[in-house]
Amino acid sequence: MxxxxxxxxxxxxxxxxxxxxxxxxxxxxxxxxxxxxxxxxxxxxxxxxxxxxxxxxxxxxxxxxxxxxxxxxxxxxxxxxxxxxxxxxxxxxxxxxxxxxxxxxxxxxxxxxxxxxxxxxxxxxxxxVGCDYTSSANCMDKDITKILLNSAGFRTAYSLVIHRGESLSEAYVEERLGMPLFVKPARTGSSVGISKVKNAEGLTGALEEAFKYDDKVLLEECIVGREIECGVLELPDKQLFVAQPGEVVPHDEFYSYAAKYLSSEGATVIPCADLAEEDAEEVKRLAAKAFHVLGCSGMARIDFFLSNQGDWVLNEVNTIPGFTSISLYPQMMKNSGIPYPELITNLIENALSRHSGTKFLLK
Ligand SMILES: Nc1ncnc2c1ncn2[C@@H]1O[C@H](COP(=O)(O)OP(=O)(O)O)[C@@H](O)[C@H]1O
Ligand SMILES: [Mg+2]
Structure with missing residues (x-):
């Protein structure tokens, strides 16, 4: 049968x-x-x-x-x-x-x-498939992600958090973070609500925009460098596979919503970044460590900056990365030997094997 x-x-x-x-x-x-x-x-x-x-x-x-x-x-x-x-x-x-x-x-x-x-x-x-409820929630909130990562020794962009109804003086913000800086809602994706602010006058408008999407907003120092992204896949036997890192080169001020989805002119997406072998190994190690620290399972795309000073700065963790055939996560996997259909099979098998270890009251 x-x-x-x-x-x-x-x-x-x-x-x-x-x-x-x-x-x-x-x-x-x-x-x-x-x-x-x-x-x-x-x-x-x-x-x-x-x-x-x-x-x-x-x-x-x-x-x-x-x-x-x-x-x-x-x-x-x-x-x-x-x-x-x-x-x-x-x-x-x-x-x-x-x-x-x-x-x-x-x-x-x-x-x-x-x-x-x-x-x-x-x-x-x-x-x-994918991360459980705790790690999903922790990775969705960029403020909480940072707190967990910082406590494990990761470098993230210095930031200030502001809740709806609170205020911070422009001079204080500028003194702490410098200019330009980034303003972002704590829990959106696809660059929605994010602005790059170049001077103190731009701060109010950027905060208003971010508060359209969330009650909690982050103000972040601007990291000048390259955007390097790592695809992590947990195989059915629970081993972690980290693909060769990819790179995003925004053509405008930053990797905006329009650059992500509306125009292919907005950014160059490179499935295999041109990195020295030791740099690629280092960021893959950091990605695997972050995956463990945050309690992820199944998959994640972990995004870093390689600053012009040579530091790896962890920007954010996406627990359900874009999955179109031209999205970076599946492209990085393919480039590292895991074609798209096999990637899906792995994810489903990983979900089934994780679950088989759990016991439920209902039979
Ligand atoms: N601190 C920062 N320094 C420099 N660029 C940043 C910073 N934060 C965000 N960016 C830019 O904005 C983009 C979107 O920000 P990100 O935090 O990744 O939000 P999202 O979850 O919406 O992708 C990044 O890909 C990068 O181009
Ligand atoms: Mg991002």
């Missing part, structure tokens, strides 16, 4: 500012997954937070335009749950529930990368 395929629930869309890029990422994953071993079932989460069920069918329209891509409307709604036999989706209008074996959140930002959906999967006792 043929072994049944493993049913993989792919989740995409979501309520974050990165809704569209998640759809693009999920489209690539659904196309590249090994269909002989896995049955991909897609649930698309609308901007309002409604779960739509698409199963194995198509789920996006206008997929070739990153500004227009959207979920196909009017799909039946679905709700995750737990039956006595395992995790299921209840689908509107279907008498039978849809069981699934493992979830793959191809979501970015709020309610996708921040530990909330990971907590839901924990509640239902279902294996899921």
């Amino acid at each position: 043929e072994t049944p395929r493993i049913r993989v629930l792919l989740l995409c869309g979501g309520q974050s500012t990165e809704h569209e890029i998640s759809l693009e990422s999920c489209k690539s994953v659904a196309a590249a997954i090994d269909h002989e071993r896995f049955q991909p079932l897609v649930a698309g989460i609308t901007r309002e937070g409604v779960w739509n069920y698409y199963g194995e069918g198509s789920f996006v329209e206008e997929a070739d335009d990153p500004t227009k891509i959207h979920l196909i409307p009017d799909a039946p709604m679905c709700y995750p749950g737990r039956s006595t036999k395992g995790a299921v989706l209840y689908v509107d209008g279907k008498d039978e529930v849809v069981p699934f074996d493992v979830a793959f959140p191809v979501l970015h930002g709020m309610h996708g990368e921040d530990g909330t959906i990971q907590g839901l999967f924990e509640m239902f006792g279902v294996p899921y």
